[in-house]
Amino acid sequence: MTKLVRNIVALVLALIVGTGVGVWASTDIREALGLDSVTESNNTKVITAIERQEQVVLLSTSTQGLAEERAQTNWLGRNIYGTGRTQFVQYNYRAKLGIEARDVTIEEKGDNQFLISIPAFIFIGHDNVQFKTAIENNGVISWITPEIDTSEMISRILSEDATNAQIDENRGLLQEQAKSFYSGIVRGVSREAELEFEFR
Structure with missing residues (x-):
């Protein structure tokens, strides 16, 4: 593996880990601020024929x-x-x-x-x-x-x-x-x- 390929692999892995850390950090910040996610769902059903x-x-x-x-x-x-x-x-x-x-x-x-x-x-x-x-x-x-x-x-x-x-x-x-x-x-x-x- 050439030095250039090794550097690319290292950069990709660093981006991957960095993204994961960012997601983890943002989750902690949301919890510290007491923010909640609210999900709503709705289901409408109409029986058209029997x-x-x-x-x-x-x-x-x-x-x-x-x-x-x-x-x-x-x-x-x-x-x-x-x-x-x-x-x-x-x-x-x-x-x-x-x-x-x-x-x-x-x-x-x-x-x-x-x-x-x-x-x-x-x-x-x-x-x-x-x-x-x-x-x-x-x-x-x-x-x-x-x-x-x-x-x-x-x-x-x-x-x-x-x-x-x-x-x-x-x-x-x-x-x-x-x-x-x-x-x-x-x-x-x-x-x-x-x-x-x-x-x-």
Whole structure:
């Protein structure tokens, strides 16, 4: 490393430390003068429509895990020591999987014979969602690294890709549940009905 590069690195680190000291000093001055920060928030909500849903929950899956996120500040392609942030978020939730009942068709194929066509399985909603920060570890000058966005982590955990993966993993069980559910309905009317199922 040349002398010029060493001087630049030293200058950058001095500016970083100086900024931190300035922030710390200004905080002490505010406390000494008895100044407080006041934050106000307002939330206005208008319900514009209520739509009746005809969805059938066939399966409820329980998921728990520990998500990790790391952030670091780099300079000239190298990590700056002490700027790292690490956060572990513990989570658990239940995902409700099922079908749109209005898209199910029951077709008579012969004498007491029926074809029941089941639409694609869908994600219906989350239940008992819980998230909490389990561990947070920050370097000595991590304040120069942007804070980790916990809400973004949660969005990834509850994303459409994640729910689609749960549908794929449980497809066999979902099909069994759909057969059982609609067999009960049809055989409640005709005990001797012969049923055939197709899954779209």
